[in-house]
Amino acid sequence: MTAAAEDTADAGVRVVSPSVGLAETPAVGVHPTFALVEAARNRAVVGFGDGSLRALPLTPETTGYAGLAAVDGVPLVAARDLDGGLLIGTDGAGLVALRGEALAPVAAAEGWINALAVHPGAGLRAFAADRRVTVLDGTGQARLTTGEHDSTVAGLAFSPDGAWIAAAHYGGVLVWATDDPRAAPVRLDWHGSHTVVSWSPDGRFIVTAMQDKEMHAWRWQDRKSLRMSGYPSKIRALSWTADGRYLAASGADTVTSWDCSGQGPMGRAPLEFGYVYNGTVRQVAAHPERLLVAGGYSDGTILIGRIEQETAVIARPSSGAPVVALDWSPDGRRLVGVDEAGAAAVMHLRDAALA
Amino acid sequence: MSEKKVPATILTGYLGAGKTTLLNRILSEQHGKKYAVIVNEFGEEGIDNELVVDADEEIFEMNNGCICCTVRGDLIRIISTLMKRADDFDGLIIETTGLADPAPVVQTFFVDEDVQQKVDLDAVVTVVDARHFLDAVDDAHELAEQVAFADTILLNKTDLVDADTLAAVRRRIASLNRFAKVMETVHSAAPLDQVLHKRAFDLSRILEIEPGLLTEEDDHEHDANIISVSLTTDRPLEPQKFSEWIRGFIMERGVDVLRTKGILNLFGQDNRYVFQGVHMVMDSAWGAPWAETRRSSKLVFIGRNLDQAELDASFQACTVAA
Numbered sequence: 271m272t273a274a275a276e277d278t279a280d281a282g283v284r285v286v287s288p289s290v291g292l293a294e295t296p297a298v299g300v301h302p303t304f305a306l307v308e309a310a311r312n313r314a315v316v317g318f319g320d321g322s323l324r325a326l327p328l329t330p331e332t333t334g335y336a337g338l339a340a341v342d343g344v345p346l347v348a349a350r351d352l353d354g355g356l357l358i359g360t361d362g363a364g365l366v367a368l369r370g371e372a373l374a375p376v377a378a379a380e381g382w383i384n385a386l387a388v389h390p391g392a393g394l395r396a397f398a399a400d401r402r403v404t405v406l407d408g409t410g411q412a413r414l415t416t417g418e419h420d421s422t423v424a425g426l427a428f429s430p431d432g433a434w435i436a437a438a439h440y441g442g443v444l445v446w447a448t449d450d451p452r453a454a455p456v457r458l459d460w461h462g463s464h465t466v467v468s469w470s471p472d473g474r475f476i477v478t479a480m481q482d483k484e485m486h487a488w489r490w491q492d493r494k495s496l497r498m499s500g501y502p503s504k505i506r507a508l509s510w511t512a513d514g515r516y517l518a519a520s521g522a523d524t525v526t527s528w529d530c531s532g533q534g535p536m537g538r539a540p541l542e543f544g545y546v547y548n549g550t551v552r553q554v555a556a557h558p559e560r561l562l563v564a565g566g567y568s569d570g571t572i573l574i575g576r577i578e579q580e581t582a583v584i585a586r587p588s589s590g591a592p593v594v595a596l597d598w599s600p601d602g603r604r605l606v607g608v609d610e611a612g613a614a615a616v617m618h619l620r621d622a623a624l625a
Numbered sequence: 626m627s628e629k630k631v632p633a634t635i636l637t638g639y640l641g642a643g644k645t646t647l648l649n650r651i652l653s654e655q656h657g658k659k660y661a662v663i664v665n666e667f668g669e670e671g672i673d674n675e676l677v678v679d680a681d682e683e684i685f686e687m688n689n690g691c692i693c694c695t696v697r698g699d700l701i702r703i704i705s706t707l708m709k710r711a712d713d714f715d716g717l718i719i720e721t722t723g724l725a726d727p728a729p730v731v732q733t734f735f736v737d738e739d740v741q742q743k744v745d746l747d748a749v750v751t752v753v754d755a756r757h758f759l760d761a762v763d764d765a766h767e768l769a770e771q772v773a774f775a776d777t778i779l780l781n782k783t784d785l786v787d788a789d790t791l792a793a794v795r796r797r798i799a800s801l802n803r804f805a806k807v808m809e810t811v812h813s814a815a816p817l818d819q820v821l822h823k824r825a826f827d828l829s830r831i832l833e834i835e836p837g838l839l840t841e842e843d844d845h846e847h848d849a850n851i852i853s854v855s856l857t858t859d860r861p862l863e864p865q866k867f868s869e870w871i872r873g874f875i876m877e878r879g880v881d882v883l884r885t886k887g888i889l890n891l892f893g894q895d896n897r898y899v900f901q902g903v904h905m906v907m908d909s910a911w912g913a914p915w916a917e918t919r920r921s922s923k924l925v926f927i928g929r930n931l932d933q934a935e936l937d938a939s940f941q942a943c944t945v946a947a
Contacts, residue, residue: 299711300711301708301709301710301711303709318711319706319709319710319711320710320711344706344709344710346706361706382702382706384702400681421683421685421698422681422683422698422699422702424698424702440683440685440698461686461688462685462686462687462688463685463696463698480688481685481687481696481698481701481737482687482688484688503738504737504738504739
């Protein structure tokens with residue numbers, strides 16, 4: 271039996287590529303802010319600009335959202351929490367946790383929570399509200415509250431060992447020790463507004479995306495810095511392959527993946543796949559195990575590409591609305607994407623896609 | 626989901642000039658309309674609106690080697706979030722502080738693509754206190770810049786000054802900015818259709834640069850640091866020459882050039898070429914075809930230390946040799 275024949279056997283699944291089955295829900299006319307897979311509940315949770323949190327079953331028959339709960343305000347950012355639920359930062363209602371269908375307050379915050387990070391291994395959660403970063407342990411106890419950064423903190427990332435938390439702001443990145451509240455932060459300065467920060471899984475690089483449509487990277491060992499420029503639009507997402515070799519970025523008309531092995535990306539051109547006519551890449555998400563990256567485009571197209579072969583398959587055809595979030599299930603078998611109109615796609619990968 | 630962009634009005638003016646009074650008029654007189662208001666300082670007067678967001682004036686320089694290219698990081702965050710709410714706003718009003726330089730606010734709408742995709746900058750509206758303007762303008766460059774950037778000026782509190790003072794204020798405003806529409810008001814009571822939905826930054830409407838003003842005699846005082854300059858020619862422009870000149874000029878003098886607008890008759894082209902700029906940030910497009918048999922190029926600058934004669938000579942040198 272061919273892979274395509276298998277696909278048609280699943281009710282509700284559209285065949286857009288022999289290796290990927292697609293289940294879609296119609297647009298709900300509200301702007302999503304995040305989409306995260308909760309594997310234990312076999313669902314994805316999507317946050318919306320009207321405050322609602324809705325569940326999307328990860329079954330091939332997915333046809334629509336189920337209402338879960340609502341936050342007071344906009345759920346700006348979210349991350350998978352230590353115990354399997356979700357941690358959600360809001361624009362005025364602080365930090366809350368979603369457990370099943372119940373919302374519980376975790377921490378109050380002065381101002382908007384613009385960034386979140388969770389480190390399961392170290393049992394730490396961090397959030398940035400206005401100019402300060404707070405690191406909490408699993409019980410919600412504050413381990414660290416930083417002083418004010420020079421500007422609003424726009425991005426957060428833990429080091430792979432959880433010993434440090436990097437905070438992106440205007441002017442660079444401050445890296446704080448998570449176990450010493452009195453220690454001065456390590457300053458990584460670079461002129462301009464840093465909006466996203468990411469730490470490589472091997473711990474070697476801290477990389478930011480900037481308002482200036484470029485990326486900046488520091489080698490943690492010696493603080494040597496380099497820039498990656500030439501992007502035609504804003505870089506909204508950075509994502510590392512599990513082995514830490516490639517860093518995928520949005521912002522170009524193709525999905526760009528930088529080889530960070532050895533001396534790093536200096537002097538190397540990124541690998542590219544997935545040119546979509548009149549589209550730019552808005553979101554990227556690297557596969558949790560393999561050298562695959564999902565790219566979400568400004569026209570709603572979602573592609574899954576092989577980094578080293580520079581080839582891709584269409585996982586979801588254009589919907590007309592930009593993709594705002596992408597997330598993989600931990601086993602890498604399912605991919606969830608949502609677009610600006612609130613339409614969702616659940617993509618089921620066949621063995622062929624993972625071969 | 627509405628695909629229509631939300632119009633944004635930037636409200637500037639010194640503390641006490643009547644900005645908040647105008648804001649409250651807009652909010653109360655526009656029945657059934659839904660506005661999002663972004664403020665930088667809470668004044669004594671309350672703002673009567675459901676949604677008021679307090680901004681934190683974070684001015685970010687861009688990394689493109691141009692020191693005057695700044696954006697407001699807080700506005701990018703706030704506007705991006707507001708546009709994700711389910712509410713379909715009829716408009717966005719941004720009230721700046723009395724001492725704010727309007728440039729970073731205006732440039733945010735030109736530079737940030739998230740903001741650009743959702744919001745159209747409608748106009749810069751400046752409220753001027755007729756009593757204190759002449760005393761303050763020489764010492765406060767922000768005040769002069771707020772007037773220079775304006776598309777619409779409310780000359781407010783006119784009941785508190787005599788006719789001579791009012792005339793002097795008007796002359797001074799005209800010397801800073803000859804292209805803005807000036808309305809005399811008491812208690813900021815301007816007809817709102819003259820304040821809202823002006824589409825002053827819409828390239829397709831640049832045609833409507835008030836033509837009368839462009840041919841007026843230069844009778845304004847030249848002592849002002851900031852002046853308005855208008856250039857015009859009936860001879861077609863050589864595209865290459867003009868492009869080189871305007872790029873060079875803006876590169877060199879962009880810090881001093883607050884606003885630029887142009888409608889150009891480029892040699893060999895059937896359509897108008899329209900452009901606008903704020904400091905070094907430029908935006909251009911092909912406009913409507915020329916219908917008239919007499920085509921004429923117009924270029925206006927508002928900025929510091931501009932030399933009308935020198936600019937005119939450079940501009941005329943870009944025309945196709947007769």
